Amino acid sequence: MGANYVKLASIYLRLWKLIDIHFPGHHWLEMTEESEKVLRDEIRQTLKDDLSWAPELDALRQDISQTLEILEAKVETDWLLRAQKMRTDMQDKALKAVDQIREDGFVLHRKKY
Amino acid sequence: MINIQPYPGHGTAVGYTCQTWIAKQINDYLHPGSYYCWFSKHFNAMSNGDDSNPIWIYLILDRAIEQGAVNNAKVKDVKANLLRAIDKELRAAGRDTEIPAAMAVISSAPLQCYTPQLWKLDLNAISGRYTIGYQYPDEFNITDLRLNEFKNIVE
Numbered sequence: 001m002g003a004n005y006v007k008l009a010s011i012y013l014r015l016w017k018l019i020d021i022h023f024p025g026h027h028w029l030e031m032t033e034e035s036e037k038v039l040r041d042e043i044r045q046t047l048k049d050d051l052s053w054a055p056e057l058d059a060l061r062q063d064i065s066q067t068l069e070i071l072e073a074k075v076e077t078d079w080l081l082r083a084q085k086m087r088t089d090m091q092d093k094a095l096k097a098v099d100q101i102r103e104d105g106f107v108l109h110r111k112k113y
Numbered sequence: 114m115i116n117i118q119p120y121p122g123h124g125t126a127v128g129y130t131c132q133t134w135i136a137k138q139i140n141d142y143l144h145p146g147s148y149y150c151w152f153s154k155h156f157n158a159m160s161n162g163d164d165s166n167p168i169w170i171y172l173i174l175d176r177a178i179e180q181g182a183v184n185n186a187k188v189k190d191v192k193a194n195l196l197r198a199i200d201k202e203l204r205a206a207g208r209d210t211e212i213p214a215a216m217a218v219i220s221s222a223p224l225q226c227y228t229p230q231l232w233k234l235d236l237n238a239i240s241g242r243y244t245i246g247y248q249y250p251d252e253f254n255i256t257d258l259r260l261n262e263f264k265n266i267v268e
Contacts, residue, residue, distance in 0.1 A: 006213045013197045024248060025164025028131075028151045029190050031140060031198035033256070091193050095220075098196055101213055102220040 003055040005100040011046055011060065012094035014039055015067045019087040022074070043068065063090065128152040128234035128243075128253065131170040134268075135219070135226040139195050142215070143202045148258040152234055152243075153251040161249035167231065171267070174229040181224065188227050195219050231267035238262040 018039040020026045027034075047064055054060045070086050073079055130152035140148050153161060156168055163169040170187070177185035199215045236243075239255055239262050246252030 006216065009196065009216060010200045010212075013193065013200055016193060017197055023164075024162045027246075027248075027254075028165050028170065028252075029187075029194045030151075031136060031143075031149050031194060032201050033149075091189060094193060094196065095189065098216045098220045102217040 003100075004053040005055075005097045005104070008054060008060070009094055009097035009101065011043075011064070012090055012097055014043055014046075015063060016087060016090035016094050018043060018067060018071065019083055019090065022071070022083065023087070040068070040071075063093070123155060125154065126236045128154055128236050128239075129156045129158075129167045130232045130234065130263075131167040131174070131229050132232055133174065133191055133226070134228045134230060135222055136191065136195060137230070139198065139219070143198065143206075146260055147256075148263075149254075149256050150232070150258060151246065151252055151254050152232075153253070154236075155251055156231070158249070158251040160251050165246075165249050165252050171229045171231055174227060178224060178228050183224050188224070191227055192219065228268075230265050232263045233266045234258065234263045 017034055018036065021034055021036055021039075043064060047061070051057055051060060067086060067090065070079070070083055073082075076082075130150045132148075132150060137148070151165070153165070153167060158166045158168075173185075173187045174191070176182075177188050182188065196216055196219055199219065200212060203209060203212050203215065234255075239258065242257065243253045243255040246254060
């Protein structure tokens with residue numbers, strides 16, 4: 001099965017947003033209401049789904065697990081630094097996946113995911 | 114002899130939000146004529162944190178555009194939020210097939226599209242339809258702002 005960058009982007013956008021919502025003022029740039037509970041549930045479900053379409057499956061599984069773990073560790077003293085890095089990394093991976101959609105020359109009638 | 118009138122104080126019937134050129138268009142694409150946004154009752158919402166202050170958001174984005182800073186953190190945040198809204202709302206509306214093309218369009222949009230705008234909201238027109246925020250004292254949310262309820266005063 002070929003890599004599905006739309007699905008990949010969707011997952012990384014959720015991972016990024018799940019961390020982002022713990023940072024002040026995140027909501028001012030949002031265009032839709034976000035719920036931590038809904039995001040967590042969706043991400044936990046993702047771990048149970050078939051992810052064989054993912055280009056780097058192990059890295060994806062690790063990113064999902066680490067995102068969920070970091071949210072459980074919010075009381076630790078270095079949490080802010082670790083969460084900031086994770087937030088940036090997940091955002092970068094989301095943007096990279098979206099760039100891949102564009103680079104694949106995606107248009108509705110030429111290529112379908 | 115000139116007679117200086119005392120300053121009457123901030124008006125209470127207006128709100129301010131900073132939105133980008135591209136965000137308005139994505140909003141229109143997702144739900145035409147209905148805008149989701151956070152706003153404050155002061156243009157310089159000093160009782161809020163910087164990330165919840167329209168003047169600060171405007172300054173950061175405007176500077177990034179002027180400097181050609183494609184990797185500016187705030188620009189990337191706007192972009193990621195656009196993509197997240199596309200993914201979430203198109204799926205919820207059963208418009209999944211539109212997601213890839215919409216994401217590709219956002220990915221291709223030049224930096225200029227992130228030019229900030231300042232909207233002035235008519236609070237009388239939206240009375241009863243906005244809610245107070247949860248983090249700072251001068252932040253409010255509206256989910257269905259209409260075109261005739263705000264003016265773009267800085268573009």
